[in-house]
Amino acid sequence: MIIKKILLKRVLVSDNSCMILSMENKKATIKDVASHSLVSIKTVSRVINNEYGVSKITKSNLFIFIKALDYNPNKAAQGLRSKKSFLIGLVYDNPDKFYLSDIQSGVLETCAKNGFSVVLFPCNHKEKDLTEKLIEFAKRTNLDGLIPTISHTDMKELVKNLQLEIPLCVVSPGLLTSNPLCVSSDDFKATYSMTCHLIKQGHKEIGFIKGHKDHGAIESDLRKVGIRTKIDDRNIRPGTKHYDWEIKGVPIRLEIGPIFASNDAMAAGVMKAAHKAKINIPNDISLVGFDNSPTASQAWPSITTIAQPIKEMASSAAQILIDNISNKSEKKNINKTFDSDIVVRIDGQK
Amino acid sequence: MIIKKILLKRVLVSDNSCMILSMENKKATIKDVASHSLVSIKTVSRVINNEYGVSKITKSNLFIFIKALDYNPNKAAQGLRSKKSFLIGLVYDNPDKFYLSDIQSGVLETCAKNGFSVVLFPCNHKEKDLTEKLIEFAKRTNLDGLIPTISHTDMKELVKNLQLEIPLCVVSPGLLTSNPLCVSSDDFKATYSMTCHLIKQGHKEIGFIKGHKDHGAIESDLRKVGIRTKIDDRNIRPGTKHYDWEIKGVPIRLEIGPIFASNDAMAAGVMKAAHKAKINIPNDISLVGFDNSPTASQAWPSITTIAQPIKEMASSAAQILIDNISNKSEKKNINKTFDSDIVVRIDGQK
DNA sequence: TGATACAATGACAACGATATCTATTCTAAA
DNA sequence: TTTAGAATAGATATCGTTGTCATTGTATCA
Numbered sequence: 001m002i003i004k005k006i007l008l009k010r011v012l013v014s015d016n017s018c019m020i021l022s023m024e025n026k027k028a029t030i031k032d033v034a035s036h037s038l039v040s041i042k043t044v045s046r047v048i049n050n051e052y053g054v055s056k057i058t059k060s061n062l063f064i065f066i067k068a069l070d071y072n073p074n075k076a077a078q079g080l081r082s083k084k085s086f087l088i089g090l091v092y093d094n095p096d097k098f099y100l101s102d103i104q105s106g107v108l109e110t111c112a113k114n115g116f117s118v119v120l121f122p123c124n125h126k127e128k129d130l131t132e133k134l135i136e137f138a139k140r141t142n143l144d145g146l147i148p149t150i151s152h153t154d155m156k157e158l159v160k161n162l163q164l165e166i167p168l169c170v171v172s173p174g175l176l177t178s179n180p181l182c183v184s185s186d187d188f189k190a191t192y193s194m195t196c197h198l199i200k201q202g203h204k205e206i207g208f209i210k211g212h213k214d215h216g217a218i219e220s221d222l223r224k225v226g227i228r229t230k231i232d233d234r235n236i237r238p239g240t241k242h243y244d245w246e247i248k249g250v251p252i253r254l255e256i257g258p259i260f261a262s263n264d265a266m267a268a269g270v271m272k273a274a275h276k277a278k279i280n281i282p283n284d285i286s287l288v289g290f291d292n293s294p295t296a297s298q299a300w301p302s303i304t305t306i307a308q309p310i311k312e313m314a315s316s317a318a319q320i321l322i323d324n325i326s327n328k329s330e331k332k333n334i335n336k337t338f339d340s341d342i343v344v345r346i347d348g349q350k
Numbered sequence: 351m352i353i354k355k356i357l358l359k360r361v362l363v364s365d366n367s368c369m370i371l372s373m374e375n376k377k378a379t380i381k382d383v384a385s386h387s388l389v390s391i392k393t394v395s396r397v398i399n400n401e402y403g404v405s406k407i408t409k410s411n412l413f414i415f416i417k418a419l420d421y422n423p424n425k426a427a428q429g430l431r432s433k434k435s436f437l438i439g440l441v442y443d444n445p446d447k448f449y450l451s452d453i454q455s456g457v458l459e460t461c462a463k464n465g466f467s468v469v470l471f472p473c474n475h476k477e478k479d480l481t482e483k484l485i486e487f488a489k490r491t492n493l494d495g496l497i498p499t500i501s502h503t504d505m506k507e508l509v510k511n512l513q514l515e516i517p518l519c520v521v522s523p524g525l526l527t528s529n530p531l532c533v534s535s536d537d538f539k540a541t542y543s544m545t546c547h548l549i550k551q552g553h554k555e556i557g558f559i560k561g562h563k564d565h566g567a568i569e570s571d572l573r574k575v576g577i578r579t580k581i582d583d584r585n586i587r588p589g590t591k592h593y594d595w596e597i598k599g600v601p602i603r604l605e606i607g608p609i610f611a612s613n614d615a616m617a618a619g620v621m622k623a624a625h626k627a628k629i630n631i632p633n634d635i636s637l638v639g640f641d642n643s644p645t646a647s648q649a650w651p652s653i654t655t656i657a658q659p660i661k662e663m664a665s666s667a668a669q670i671l672i673d674n675i676s677n678k679s680e681k682k683n684i685n686k687t688f689d690s691d692i693v694v695r696i697d698g699q700k
Numbered sequence: 701t702g703a704t705a706c707a708a709t710g711a712c713a714a715c716g717a718t719a720t721c722t723a724t725t726c727t728a729a730a
Numbered sequence: 731t732t733t734a735g736a737a738t739a740g741a742t743a744t745c746g747t748t749g750t751c752a753t754t755g756t757a758t759c760a
Contacts, residue, residue: 389739
């Protein structure tokens with residue numbers, strides 16, 4: 001009986017695929033692997049999808065043929081049949097390029113590891129009908145999931161509506177707890193420690209500069225809370241002195257003391273203003289930033305700042321999302337928080 | 351006869367798709383559009399692919415149904431049948447993040463316009479077997495085309511081998527003429543004009559700083575040629591004075607005069623060194639950079655620099671590649687060159 | 701021994717589009 | 731009229747996978 005079966009199969013092989021050795025330029029399909037390994041295409045499918053119900057022997061045997069034939073599953077066919085696209089959308093709105101770059105590489109690496117590709121969707125958070133546009137984009141591109149990042153002032157509403165249409169995992173600066181799947185950094189803890197750092201240096205008064213109201217308003221606020229709490233905690237006064245400067249023609253009243261800027265770009269702006277006003281940093285006033293962007297290290301003097309583990313966060317978000325899409329995780333609510341680090345730079349000190 | 355036909359079709363409609371109005375949550379397929387519009391699916395296919403052989407009336411009628419049913423062709427099915435993936439790979443090796451960001455958005459916009467998605471492939475140009483890895487990546491992801499950007503020192507060899515496997519359009523700083531499809535910026539012209547700018551300010555001696563040898567060596571060299579030519583042209587000496595500074599612990603001998611840095615990051619480094627050495631910029635020495643990165647505008651004083659139309663270049667490259675893939679252009683060799691602009695900043699001058 | 705359960709495997713349809721080939725309709729010239 | 735040929739439309743196979751359901755083989759139990 002067994003012999004008969006094998007013979008039967010060998011005939012099949014010679015019918016369909018003995019020519020394959022001479023068709024070297026054509027890509028191997030699941031059919032080729034199946035006929036060479038003398039199993040059905042379904043069994044091959046089971047192996048490449050790591051499904052249950054294939055014996056160890058068959059499996060290891062198949063892996064040999066898969067390798068030998070240089071077989072790669074056709075994504076289009078897989079997608080067509082299984083209604084997946086293996087595409088994940090990364091949504092962002094003009095963030096700091098370095099931030100974006102880290103986010104991207106984190107998402108990218110994880111997606112690649114899992115056989116997914118990343119489609120980028122830059123957009124303006126102030127755009128009308130952004131929710132509709134995002135949904136339309138997700139549908140048109142047939143995305144399996146979406147990773148929204150900064151910065152959408154009205155993100156809560158947006159995220160809520162998007163969730164109804166497509167799986168999401170949000171990468172959020174500061175703490176956001178309203179989303180089922182979410183990765184965030186603990187800005188509160190970070191600004192709190194930074195404030196401690198300033199207080200340890202003997203400062204009794206701390207100024208804070210918010211970023212532009214259209215960008216990262218949420219983060220700024222959360223960051224401020226961290227300082228404020230520490231300030232209240234220790235009976236330190238918030239900064240009250242000020243001088244005036246401007247950025248792109250817009251006058252800004254700058255509270256001084258030691259200054260805590262809500263991001264490094266703002267810190268660089270303060271430095272520029274200080275240079276003009278002949279105020280020496282760090283000897284006349286202290287200045288710290290947030291983000292650990294290259295600006296902070298390239299400036300003179302270089303700026304003490306806070307570094308978020310952005311890439312790790314992004315990578316984690318992608319993994320959570322993919323697990324969710326693939327039903328590998330049963331949890332419906334995952335909220336992962338990462339801690340940030342203070343990067344102390346002292347090259348300008350007396 | 352005509353009546354008979356229509357009746358027949360109406361029956362078909364009620365068989366297959368009158369329910370569609372109540373199946374609102376399901377995506378419309380080409381079949382739905384066909385049955386609603388009383389034409390064959392092939393005709394719908396002709397319309398969405400802008401093929402020859404459909405009357406204007408049928409066409410405009412179809413568009414109405416396509417819109418009404420919110421029909422979007424299924425990329426997986428299209429790809430499976432037509433052996434296309436509608437994916438374009440963007441290859442880059444750790445460039446300046448701002449450069450990357452511009453490249454990306456240019457490629458992205460154009461691809462989106464043409465119904466293509468972008469897959470990112472960050473890589474290390476020094477990696478062994480990079481060519482093989484790229485080919486493997488292109489095959490595995492089933493890419494339709496590839497856009498290699500900076501920076502691959504041995505790019506010529508790489509590009510030559512890649513071309514045999516997959517359509518390419520190279521985005522190159524400086525002039526590269528060896529590739530069939532190529533978009534480049536004229537760095538020579540730009541550095542030449544910048545040198546003219548410095549000479550016009552009365553300088554007789556010009557120093558040049560190359561970037562790190564692993565990054566953008568090609569660009570640096572090409573940029574240098576631009577200066578050098580102008581220098582020779584006008585009997586200006588290259589810089590000979592110097593002082594020593596260091597970057598990340600590595601001592602660097604800095605030629606001074608006015609200084610032309612091969613990129614803005616290098617210019618920022620020079621400024622830092624100058625600050626330490628109590629040399630005033632721009633009053634003691636002039637300093638210009640290259641790239642127009644935010645560093646150049648955020649620094650104090652802000653740095654005069656050269657801006658390449660990066661995004662336009664990237665966008666153009668994507669379009670050329672897509673046209674080539676789609677056989678829309680018959681030209682086999684396209685080499686498009688863009689001019690760069692000088693961005694003069696003077697806020698630090700006496 | 702026969703019934704039963706379960707692991708391993710296979711046959712075949714289906715996913716949603718395009719390609720190929722064929723059929724019909726329309727127009728203009730014989 | 732007739733008819734050639736262009737314009738238009740349709741029927742059906744096909745792309746490479748996975749989903750569904752059926753079948754086989756083997757170990758366990760009563």
